[in-house]
Amino acid sequence: MAPGPAHRSVRFAAPAVRLNMNKDSAQTALLWIVAAGFFMQSLDTTIVNTALPSIANSLHVAPLAMQPIVVAYTLTMAMLTPASGWLADRFGTRRVYFVAILIFVLGSICCASAHTLGQLVMARVLQGLGGSMLLPIGRLAVLRSVSSEQYVSALAFISIAGQLGPIAGPTLGGWFVQAVTWHWIFLINVPIGALGLYAVQRFLPAHGEIQAPPFDFVGCGLLSLCMISFSLAIEAPVETHRAAWSAGLFALAVLSALAYIPHARRRSNPLFKLSLFGEPNFSVGLLGNLICRIGSSAVPFLVPLLLQLQLGYTPLHSGLMMLPAALAGTVAKRWIAPLVRRYGYDTFLLVNTIVVGSAIVAFALITRGTPLIVGIVVLAVFGAANSMQFAAMNSVTLKGLSHEDAGSGNSLFSMVQMLAIGLGVSIGGGLVNLFSAQWGSAALGFRLSFVCVGIITLISAWVFRHLDDAPVTRNVRGQTTQGAGR
Structure with a gap:
């Protein structure tokens, strides 16, 4: 018997369903x-x-x-x-x-x-x-x-x-x-x-x-030279005979960054268009991100060293101590959107940056006699505030860019994120070495270093005061995921 219409529809629909499933x-x-x-x-x-x-x-x-x-x-x-x-x-x-x-x-x-x-x-x-x-x-x-x-x-x-x-x-x-x-x-x-x-x-x-x-190989080379020179200048020892070497590297970093400006103006498709910086919040957000992340990026490097070298923790114990920060950060992500909608980016980032910077400074108070619960609370507060800070900074920096500039702006933003992590580690480790040698105490070196990197983070609160906080028209979580959620 010839198949009826129903049979034919099933026969022809099956490949479409299979294609959709594949x-x-x-x-x-x-x-x-x-x-x-x-x-x-x-x-x-x-x-x-x-x-x-x-x-x-x-x-x-x-x-x-x-x-x-x-x-x-x-x-x-x-x-x-x-x-x-x-x-x-x-x-x-x-x-x-x-x-x-x-x-x-x-x-x-x-x-x-x-x-x-x-x-x-x-x-x-x-x-x-x-x-x-x-x-x-x-x-x-x-x-x-x-x-x-x-x-x-x-x-x-x-x-x-x-x-x-x-x-x-x-x-x-x-x-x-x-x-x-x-x-x-x-x-x-x-x-x-x-x-x-x-x-x-x-x-x-x-x-x-x-x-x-x-x-744009030339533009990429100029910006890479700027980042490498700046990082090496910070890594250079502070002894007198190396001061000239460090100053020369700083000068090279500045010159390579300045050389990129006329290069970008002459080239039709530069690595990063200078028009990106015509969006006020992008410029402010980029600078605030760099400064804030220098301080907060030093913490994951310094805290395990503090726990193992000064407090006598085992590697596993020190790793477990970092869990409260990571878990609190994951939970806190859901608070970002309602807080930003209620208070605006400028107020939220001002207050939250102060919380992040204060939490970093609080690590200086942790000693062998500090109760375990105090350390856990400080880590949890830092993790929650830092997670919200990253997401809000990502969103406010990128949200005003046009569709044509979004890809280029996100790429430059990713560069700054990675640069800040490296600078945070270099500055944090360098400060511990400097203070330990100057005061003859590694414990004091760690404490003073946490205070310094905490102050660096607090400086970014002043930068975020210059945000042009227009009404929030885009989804904060969407921007967060666009910025890789970091």
Whole structure:
């Protein structure tokens, strides 16, 4: 008997349903791939801090001399992030994302194989080369594969992986150091990366190459020279015979930044258009972000060192002590939107910056006799306020940019974030060394350093007073996920 109309409709509808299911499965796989890459990147940013004293002991160097392995990673990411979008356009998203994971895994293996501090720093540069492409290209792959209605939800899902990294990183790093060796804080990336490489080849859509505009290598070189010179100037010892070297590096940083201005004016497609700074809140937000993050980025580096070197905590115990900050930060994210809607960005950031800076200063009061609950409360307050600070700073900096400038502005913003992390570690570690040598007490060196980096954070409150707080017309959470939730 010939099939009736109902049978024909089922027969013809089945391929459409199957096609739709395949598309949904591919998008789900894509989100998990990008989330895994983001998790690797965020985990590697935090897992190292708890293990620094053990790594220093293994490499026969002072624990406070370990900041180059953090700075090398973040600075490399800051320099190379702007090129990620151009590489994806030029060589294809799937190909470049595959290479990014491969380089990151190879860098992790080199880190685990390092026998000297210099070797470890070079391996971290290799890791940073791969890490600089993981999130931007992953976000670009999602943008090209999901509908506009699903984009914010997709980025929100990916940002969860970024939140899990700081939660798991310090504890996992402490556990590896005690249960096995510090080498496993890097080797854990190998199985995750291997699965990622297979998944990229199996599930990531093969977006073809497109006609990418010429990349601004000169502009990227000038800004990279500025960041490297500025970082090395801060890293330089403060002895008299090095003062001229440090001053020369500062001058080189300023000159390279100034040289970028006429270069950007002459070029039709510069790395970052100068018109970005015509949006007042972008300029204020960028400067406020840099200053605030310098202070708050020193905390994840200094606190594990304080707990292990001064208070006698084990690596695992010090890692567990960082959990209240990470968990409180995750919970506090839901408070941002209603608080900003009620008080406005300028008032919210003024008050919240004071809370963040005061919490950092409060770390100076923690000693061997301080009750455990006090330390937990200080860490929780810092984590909650810092999480809201990052999200609000991300949103107010980017929300006023036009659609044409959003991509370029977000890329510059990501550079500043990574630069600030490196500067925070350099300044925090340098201050501890300086005060410890001057006063002959490492304990006093840590206390004075927390006070100084807390004051640096408080200075950003004055910067945020210059915000032009127009009515909030865009979703705060949407902007937060756009800024990678950091």
